[in-house]
Amino acid sequence: MAHLLQQNVLVVCSCGSLKPLTKLYFCRHCVVLRCGYCVSQEVDSIYCSNCLENLASSEAKLKKNRCGACFDCPCCFHTLTIRATTVSRINTQPEGSPASASKTSVKSYYLSCFFCRWTSRDAKIPDQPTATSSNWPEHENPHVARISSLIEYYKIITLRERLEKENRMFLHSSRRNYQHFSEKFGLTAMLARKRAGLPPLSLGRDDSSSTPQVTPAEASEEVEALPENIFSEPVNVLKLTSLPQRYVIPDLQPEFVADLFPIHKQLFIKRSQRCKSCLHNIFKPEYGPASIKFKIHLAAYYYVPEIRIMEMIKAKSGKATELCLKISNPAQISTQIQFLQLIDVPEESPQIEVPIVDEKKDDTGDKKSLTGVTTAQKKAYPLEKPRIVKYELNSEIILPNVTFHLPARDDTAEYDDSSESQPTPDHISVVWKKGNKLVVKFSVIPNEDLVDQDEIRIGFIMRYTYHDKIISPLEQKEGKDVNIDVRHYLNVGSIE
């Protein structure tokens, strides 16, 4: 698990940001890497993480993006749970005779935090007779009237601004005949109102009288005086709330622990990611909040060969040291891997994708390569100019000048004991090979000016072949192989 989160091997996304491979996406249609910054994020569904209730966005907006049924602890912000207690109640009959007094046990419910043991009884909320949590008392926002008047006011302002904008566009247009738009702007309805003697509906054009007036907030110099006892009584920190506890209830901001009130749980969203240049979905979760599966799941981790550092090295500055990197192919198709220096391919230009000719299908090779070049160049055009990678390299890496072949991933191979009889490694730099994994030996020469405990930072390009299966109707039927360059930046160890 740790290698999934490690920051030592970083990959450059098509937008120029450096991320570990596990945080990147791979757009199959553009054949480029994408990251969270360069995809468009879309809200799929809104749900409560506790009761997993799915809410429509309008409903969520109405509820201020909070769940109506679930609460968070105002003390430690964990989820509150409903606990039941049985309270025996003595029912005394009006006659008052002891014989008529009957004992009945009634269940009552209160909210409790299992983490910090805060209960709704601390907030002096009476126990509820039912477990359905919709009837818990709500605290009243003291400024609710002011807020709603402001919202009303700004709603009208936005409406008016939109109308003005439309009018401006309308004036600029060459069309002069207003009759076309009589229906669109409700002119007939206005005429009808006029005839009936009703006041005209405001179109928000120049009748400022229709704007509701709001009193602007005024700052006052008068500050409430401190209570008398603040100087005489010792401060009891246990009774005061902390700042996070105050700010999580912004409308009350309670000062004392006793005034804390359960917070309605904030709703969560499920997001889907979309590639900005080809508008295809890259990630799409299943709609239901209880499901953790994905409909579309184009993580780079499943498409791009992964590089792991076998062991962090300890090197002396200026002396060549051996570095072993493990490369594994996660894809279902075998791939060819080459290593290039960073300077071999200029950083600014869009990725150069030269389709290679598949030897098995040599007969159609020429045609394929031609179409491949055009589509690859057309598709890989970045939307925004990628930012310049800021990663200071301080060492040199010597790369083997060979092409490594990595077979497809085979999940059953791990259980296969006969894999000992693997063919011998095809190159001197290959240390170990099994299934879709390969360990390659590199030589790292740290710069002379590095001092003790300095990080050794190297960079290279991994060029691998990717079988593009996306078929465009204009081109050939079966997919094509493209070369993809992935720029890697590694922190491989430290100076001894």
Next chain:
Amino acid sequence: MSKSEVKIYHGAIVCKEAKLRGDVTVGSMTVIHPCATIIAEAGPVVIGDGNIIEEQVIIVNRLPENGETSEETPVLRIGNNNVFEVGSVVESTSIGDNNVLECKSYIGPGVNLGNNSVVGAGCRLTIPEQVSDNMMVYGKNCARKITSDKPPNQYLQREFLTKVLPNYHLLKKSRISASQGSSQTKEDKG
């Protein structure tokens, strides 16, 4: 000090694998899991009734680090109905009643726990103090608050353990007299 000083009152369930060293007294109805460690190094350890001491718990009456020796021998007193959850460490000298020490919590030397307190999972109390009653210590910053209700009663859990533990573990025989020691073990059927 030898094992033979261990005193176990009637009704206590002390697994044989539990490490009890020195002058340890275990009150009745107390349950001690197999991998708990209780060491009376500087002086006796007295555990009251109805406590649950879970796996990997370490309760030590430690010798002071600076080598000082006071005139009276320090006694580690633990009250009744406390729960020591997995991995908690106690080096204090006094613990009251109805406390819960959650997993991996630590009570340092000189920290005296009152009653009905809860030390949250992973919380460490290291500065000598008298912790007031109903204190709740929680979270990674060891935030504190006074709770209004007591920690839940562990009666059912204790009953269950009293029934189940003898089925799978050899027990140290509960006896008050120390002369025969704990070499004899009660072997339960099942």
